[in-house]
Amino acid sequence: NAGVTQTPKFQVLKTGQSMTLQCAQDMNHEYMSWYRQDPGMGLRLIHYSVGAGITDQGEVPNGYNVSRSTTEDFPLRLLSAAPSQTSVYFCASSYADRGGYTFGSGTRLTVV
Amino acid sequence: AQSVTQLGSHVSVSEGALVLLRCNYSSSVPPYLFWYVQYPNQGLQLLLKYTSAATLVKGINGFEAEFKKSETSFHLTKPSAHMSDAAEYFCAVSAPQGGKLIFGQGTELSVKP
Numbered sequence: 001n002a003g004v005t006q007t008p009k010f011q012v013l014k015t016g017q018s019m020t021l022q023c024a025q026d027m028n029h030e031y032m033s034w035y036r037q038d039p040g041m042g043l044r045l046i047h048y049s050v051g052a053g054i055t056d057q058g059e060v061p062n063g064y065n066v067s068r069s070t071t072e073d074f075p076l077r078l079l080s081a082a083p084s085q086t087s088v089y090f091c092a093s094s095y096a097d098r099g100g101y102t103f104g105s106g107t108r109l110t111v112v
Numbered sequence: 113a114q115s116v117t118q119l120g121s122h123v124s125v126s127e128g129a130l131v132l133l134r135c136n137y138s139s140s141v142p143p144y145l146f147w148y149v150q151y152p153n154q155g156l157q158l159l160l161k162y163t164s165a166a167t168l169v170k171g172i173n174g175f176e177a178e179f180k181k182s183e184t185s186f187h188l189t190k191p192s193a194h195m196s197d198a199a200e201y202f203c204a205v206s207a208p209q210g211g212k213l214i215f216g217q218g219t220e221l222s223v224k225p
Contacts, residue, residue: 031211033212033213035215040121040217040218041217042118042202042215042216042217042218043156043202043215043218044215045212045213045214045215048211048212049211050211056211056212058212059214090155090156092156092213094213097144097206097207097208097209097210097211097213098144098161098163098206098208100146100158100161101156101158101213102158103148103155103156103157104155105154105155106155
């Protein structure tokens with residue numbers, strides 16, 4: 001049982017480049033979310049999904065896109081990377097609001 | 113809308129002392145509340161959760177938390193700190209059928225020998 005798998009673990013981008021952070025879960029969870037973690041700011045919600053075909057914005061959605069074509073996958077796209085997007089990104093999934101989320105191990109992204 | 117405030121970005125205790133990490137929440141509907149722990153360079157692990165059953169919730173590693181509606185609080189405690197408890201702790205809130213989990217800013221716990 002792999003849980004929540006994020007790839008890549010590390011990435012360096014140049015300003016203006018685009019990329020996709022991958023997230024996959026094998027627990028048949030309906031709920032999936034993306035967070036960014038910055039020192040002193042906790043985890044901030046970027047986008048979330050309550051099921052395939054349904055996504056919504058979180059607290060800090062600007063500069064990011066998501067889609068949810070299957071229950072298992074929830075990729076996060078950076079359209080044009082900026083230094084302000086340097087952060088650690090976590091994907092998480094849950095079967096319900098009361099269930100608590102299972103987190104991936106994170107992607108450390110640096111934009112230069 | 114939901115929000116969480118964690119009082120104290122850094123707490124330091126001696127080994128064997130009481131651990132108290134404070135969390136206050138705001139929610140327009142009865143909330144679900146969670147505590148997570150993050151060890152250095154790792155993801156987050158669920159410590160415990162409150163989902164409207166017993167107000168005193170016991171979690172892993174000897175931690176517990178009490179939901180107090182009148183105080184809108186969900187403070188995390190452990191009677192006796194261990195060196196291995198040193199980590200960052202996050203309080204989080206969600207609402208039924210809301211689909212999103214909102215975190216506080218985190219509290220870093222240091223344990224002195």
